[in-house]
Every structure is written in structure tokens, then in C-alpha cells.
Amino acid sequence: MKHGASPMNVDLAAARRYIAGGVDSPVRAGRPVGQPSPFIVSARGSHVTDVAGRTYVDFLCAYGPIILGHGNAIIAQAVAAAARDGAVVGTTHPEEVRLAERICRRFGSMERVRFVSTGTEACMSAIRLARGFTRKEKFIRFSGCYHGHSDEMIFAAGASSLSTAAIECGVTAATAADVFVLPYNDVAALESALRRHGSAVAAAIVEPVCANMGLCLPLPGYLEAVRALTRAHGALLIFDEVITGFRLGADGAQGEFAVRPDLTCLGKALGGGLPIAAFGGRADIMDALAPQGQVFAGGTFSGNPVCVAAAHAFLDQLEADAGFFARLDRQAKRLASGLAEAIEKAGFALPVVQCASMVDFMFRTRPPHRNYSEASQAEASAYARYYRGMLERGILLPPSQMELMFLTAEHDDADIDAASRAARDVMAALAAEPRKRAGHG
Ligand SMILES: Cc1ncc(COP(=O)(O)O)c(C=O)c1O
Known part of the structure; x- marks a missing residue:
């Protein structure tokens, strides 16, 4: 060789x-x-x-x-068939619309959805959308939660962000200044940050069950408090369910804890091993996305037929198995x-x-x-x-x-x-x- x-x-x-x-x-x-x-x-x-x-x-x-196991035969078959019919077409296709409908039916808080390829894109786009919708610039994250490797998400995040001692390297001070990073499971810290800065805060994004600082469960009442406080201060609540969405039962952590976010990010298991992710939520917020609204989000591979087919094959099996x-x-x-x-x-x-x-x-x-x-x-x-x-x-x-x-x-x-x-x-x-x-x- x-x-x-x-x-x-x-x-x-x-x-x-x-x-x-x-x-x-x-x-x-x-x-x-x-x-x-x-x-x-x-x-x-x-x-x-x-x-x-x-x-x-x-x-x-x-x-x-x-989550179904490696080399799932039904997913493999669906992927092969979709690849034969054109792996990426650059237009909307019917299976993509059907998948969007399936996801909206599954997650009651998601009235409309957009597909992307990775959890990073889903979280990054949800934040931009929240800013565009609320016309506010700052947002709140919680240390130890990981929302992908975009500039504003990466410092004080858990999991793989710890692979370097200088995670802020390459991220501008201006970007960092737009983010408030608070401790998870601390209602008082959130209350105080929103009291001082609420008029500038577009959204709070949180892993409802955090899987990126080991497994860290929300304390009783925490998610409900985050919901109530964000609402009271005119900030959107974004649940990052990239991990929990298809692991915590039929409709993720939001179903399990009965807390309804404004926006939700999905990924990981959705594609049964292939790269597909999504963000979605309230129709009035999602309609702020271009072309209907003004906030841009797009991608060459977003909603491509191969990954969409994998997601259908995954959901078919999940839904057939009570x-x-x-x-x-x-x-x-x-x-x-x-x-x-x-x-x-x-x-x-x-x-x-x-x-x-x-x-x-x-x-x-x-x-x-x-x-x-x-x-x-x-x-x-x-x-x-x-x-x-x-x-x-x-x-x-x-x-x-x-x-x-x-x-x-x-x-x-x-x-x-x-x-x-x-x-x-x-x-x-x-x-x-x-x-x-x-x-x-
Ligand atoms: C909760 C959560 N959100 C977002 C992401 C980013 O997803 P991706 O690696 O697909 O960009 C991850 C990845 O580990 C994650 O665990």
C-alpha cells in the first residue's frame, strides 16, 4: 500500500x-x-x-x-434504494414532507420543522431563528450542556469540548459576550440573569436531560421553572433533544416531563445512523425563516432523500414496536x-x-x-x-x-x-x- x-x-x-x-x-x-x-x-x-x-x-x-443496533437491515435496504433513485436532488421531495409531518405528529410542540444534517446545525439555526424572531441578541446556555461546535456554543460546554484546554481559541470575544452561561439545575441563577438581562435575551437553550457531563438529570421542578421564567421574560425556550428526542419515549424529554418548549432540536437517532437532524417548533416562530420570513437557514444536503429514507425506516420500526x-x-x-x-x-x-x-x-x-x-x-x-x-x-x-x-x-x-x-x-x-x-x- x-x-x-x-x-x-x-x-x-x-x-x-x-x-x-x-x-x-x-x-x-x-x-x-x-x-x-x-x-x-x-x-x-x-x-x-x-x-x-x-x-x-x-x-x-x-x-x-x-439505538436499533448496528447494521440494521431495514435501514440499510432503505438507504440503498434511495441512493439508487438519486442521493441528493436539490429540490423538495415528497418523502421529506412526509417525514416532517411524522415528526410534527410525534412532537406536539413542533408545528413546523426544518431538516439539516447535524445537531450542530440544528442548534445553531434555532438560536439564529430565536434572535430573528424576538429581535433580541443575547442568549442563555447552561454549562456542561453540549450543543455542537458552532462558535457561540462551544465554550463551557461539556463532552468533547474538553478535548482542548483552550476551547475559546478561534472564538471572538464579541461572540462570547453574547452568551450567558449559567449553571444547570440552578433556578436562582436563571432568575437573576433574566431579571438583569431579560430584555436582551432571545432564548435559553438547554438539554432537558443532560447527557454531556455524564448523565445529569433535571431536579424536580427545574424544567418547569425554566419554562415559566423564559416565558415571563419574553425569551424563547429551546430544548436540545438531539440525544433525548428518540431515547426518552414517544416524544422525548418534553413528553416525559410535560414541559412544552418553543423550539426543539433533534438529531442523532433520528437518522438510524445517517446524518439527519431537525429543528422545529411553534408555527409563528418557524415562519420567521426565509423565504416566508427573514431568517436564513439552508444546506445542500438538508433533507436529502437518502437520510430521509433512513429516518423513515427508523421511525417505521420504532412505531411498529409498542x-x-x-x-x-x-x-x-x-x-x-x-x-x-x-x-x-x-x-x-x-x-x-x-x-x-x-x-x-x-x-x-x-x-x-x-x-x-x-x-x-x-x-x-x-x-x-x-x-x-x-x-x-x-x-x-x-x-x-x-x-x-x-x-x-x-x-x-x-x-x-x-x-x-x-x-x-x-x-x-x-x-x-x-x-x-x-x-x-
Ligand atoms: C445534546 C447535543 N446537541 C447537539 C449535538 C451536536 O450534534 P452533532 O455532533 O450531530 O453536530 C450533540 C452531539 O453530541 C449533542 O449531544
């Missing part, structure tokens, strides 16, 4: 020759765990196989999009209790958190963290050793403690019990280390 990087022996060093940093997303370099994520050549069901032929039970699940979410919830509870048992048996006091098909714990003592500053207290080196121990035992985890474990419909009892067994071994090994015991005091 020309440059010594045949598909079967490629590693991070070889990848760096032609891909900046060897990765297309910095978190994949695995800095927090001291090694890159394995280079995966194939993925089926709940398993992935790397270049060396090792197979792992996958709990990374591509950071969330994979027990889908209940089954995933049961599996996630099984995993959470397996991990909790492993942790307890080793003498640690680390809280395991589960919400729908998401499971997580951090190396910090109970109770579960409520915000980014508490999440940031977690012991990074203990997680790194845990990650590597799990990998050696055939379990693929996210390479950062700020991410979490995702389950798919293909994870069976054997997969989950394998993870719990591996966790028992690794936790016991961590407990036996002659250093300060992780998670204690």
Missing part, C-alpha cells in the same frame, strides 16, 4: 499523516483515557470489531445515534444494577444514574452530580484505568467520563451481564490498587 496505512494496520500515527490529529472529532483520540478509541472496521447489532479483529460489546454506540422503550428501559436497569453491584462490592460509593437507554456513573462519591462543576470533580485517572480494563475485557466504553453508556435494542442479557462481570473484575482491581482509593472520601 502506497503510504503504509493499509486499512488493516492503520493506527493513530498513520491516520495523522493525512487527517489532522488523526481524527475527525478530537474526543476519538482518547486523551482522557490515555489511548485512542479502537479503529473499528465493522459493526453489527450490539458489537463492533476493530482492525486487529477484536470484537467488543459496544456501549459507545457512536455517541448516541445507534414495547420498544419499555424493553430498553428494562435492559438499562439491568445494566445499572449490575454496575452498582460491582461498584458496591469493590467498596466504592459511586452513584449509578440511569435514564431510559442511558446509563452512567462517575468517579465521584454520592449523591449524583447536579451540574458541571460537580461533574468536573470526578477523578479522571480512575476512569482512564477503568476504561482500559473494560476494553481489555471486550467492553467498549466512551473515552471520556463526561460521555455515557448507550444501549440499543440489540443489547441482550448476555451483553449486559458481560459488562457487569467485567466491571466487577475491573472495580476489584481498582480497589486493590495501593493508592488513594478512587471514589472514596
Whole structure:
């Protein structure tokens, strides 16, 4: 092979020759765990196989999009058929309209929708739309929530934004000055910011269940308070449901918590593994988008037939399976209790958190963290050793403690019990280390 990087022996060093940093997303370099994520050549069901032929039970699940399992045959078939009929046509097509209708029926708060390709675009466009609609310039975010890599979203965000120590590099001070970043789960902080700046605030954007500082649940009444306060100050409420939209039941976190946002961002699982995302909400707000209104948002690949076909194939399967979410919830509870048992048996006091098909714990003592500053207290080196121990035992985890474990419909009892067994071994090994015991005091 020309440059010594045949598909079967490629590693991070070889990848760096032609891909900046060897990765297309910095978190994949695995800095927090001291090694890159394995280079995966194939993925089926709940398993992935790397270049060396090792197979792992996958709990990374591509950071969330994979919920039916890898290599879903119905999605693959739909994608192949759509690609044959013209992968991208540059006009509106009937299946795109049908998908929009399906999404609006599913999410009562979404009266109209726009398709884009990524969650980043969905959140970025929702913010611009909120500004155009309200004619106000500032907006509120919450630290530890991640809304993609656009300039105004990236600093003080959780998850992969931690891949660099100088996240503000390349973002202008003027952009940063337009954003108020507040602690999550803190009603008083929001109240005070809106009291002082409400007349300039176009919107607040929040992950209703935050999946980017580990798994962080909203405290009882928090989302309701965010709803009431934004409304009282004439600011729109944007729910970033890029992760939760198709993981928390039929209509995402907004259904689960019965809180109705003005705008919603969707992505990840919507495309069954293909890049499609959406933002949508109240008709009067969405009508401020050009050509009807004045706010611009567009994209060559927005609503393309291949990704739209994948989304239909995903929704077809979801909607045909009445027990889908209940089954995933049961599996996630099984995993959470397996991990909790492993942790307890080793003498640690680390809280395991589960919400729908998401499971997580951090190396910090109970109770579960409520915000980014508490999440940031977690012991990074203990997680790194845990990650590597799990990998050696055939379990693929996210390479950062700020991410979490995702389950798919293909994870069976054997997969989950394998993870719990591996966790028992690794936790016991961590407990036996002659250093300060992780998670204690
Ligand atoms: C809640 C949330 N919003 C937005 C995004 C950005 O989505 P994308 O990576 O598709 O641009 C992510 C990605 O992890 C996310 O978790």
C-alpha cells in the first residue's frame, strides 16, 4: 500500500499523516483515557470489531445515534434504494414532507420543522431563528450542556469540548459576550440573569436531560421553572433533544416531563445512523425563516432523500414496536444494577444514574452530580484505568467520563451481564490498587 496505512494496520500515527490529529472529532483520540478509541472496521447489532479483529460489546454506540443496533437491515435496504433513485436532488421531495409531518405528529410542540444534517446545525439555526424572531441578541446556555461546535456554543460546554484546554481559541470575544452561561439545575441563577438581562435575551437553550457531563438529570421542578421564567421574560425556550428526542419515549424529554418548549432540536437517532437532524417548533416562530420570513437557514444536503429514507425506516420500526422503550428501559436497569453491584462490592460509593437507554456513573462519591462543576470533580485517572480494563475485557466504553453508556435494542442479557462481570473484575482491581482509593472520601 502506497503510504503504509493499509486499512488493516492503520493506527493513530498513520491516520495523522493525512487527517489532522488523526481524527475527525478530537474526543476519538482518547486523551482522557490515555489511548485512542479502537479503529473499528465493522459493526453489527450490539458489537463492533476493530482492525486487529477484536470484537467488543459496544456501549459507545457512536455517541448516541445507534439505538436499533448496528447494521440494521431495514435501514440499510432503505438507504440503498434511495441512493439508487438519486442521493441528493436539490429540490423538495415528497418523502421529506412526509417525514416532517411524522415528526410534527410525534412532537406536539413542533408545528413546523426544518431538516439539516447535524445537531450542530440544528442548534445553531434555532438560536439564529430565536434572535430573528424576538429581535433580541443575547442568549442563555447552561454549562456542561453540549450543543455542537458552532462558535457561540462551544465554550463551557461539556463532552468533547474538553478535548482542548483552550476551547475559546478561534472564538471572538464579541461572540462570547453574547452568551450567558449559567449553571444547570440552578433556578436562582436563571432568575437573576433574566431579571438583569431579560430584555436582551432571545432564548435559553438547554438539554432537558443532560447527557454531556455524564448523565445529569433535571431536579424536580427545574424544567418547569425554566419554562415559566423564559416565558415571563419574553425569551424563547429551546430544548436540545438531539440525544433525548428518540431515547426518552414517544416524544422525548418534553413528553416525559410535560414541559412544552418553543423550539426543539433533534438529531442523532433520528437518522438510524445517517446524518439527519431537525429543528422545529411553534408555527409563528418557524415562519420567521426565509423565504416566508427573514431568517436564513439552508444546506445542500438538508433533507436529502437518502437520510430521509433512513429516518423513515427508523421511525417505521420504532412505531411498529409498542414495547420498544419499555424493553430498553428494562435492559438499562439491568445494566445499572449490575454496575452498582460491582461498584458496591469493590467498596466504592459511586452513584449509578440511569435514564431510559442511558446509563452512567462517575468517579465521584454520592449523591449524583447536579451540574458541571460537580461533574468536573470526578477523578479522571480512575476512569482512564477503568476504561482500559473494560476494553481489555471486550467492553467498549466512551473515552471520556463526561460521555455515557448507550444501549440499543440489540443489547441482550448476555451483553449486559458481560459488562457487569467485567466491571466487577475491573472495580476489584481498582480497589486493590495501593493508592488513594478512587471514589472514596
Ligand atoms: C445534546 C447535543 N446537541 C447537539 C449535538 C451536536 O450534534 P452533532 O455532533 O450531530 O453536530 C450533540 C452531539 O453530541 C449533542 O449531544
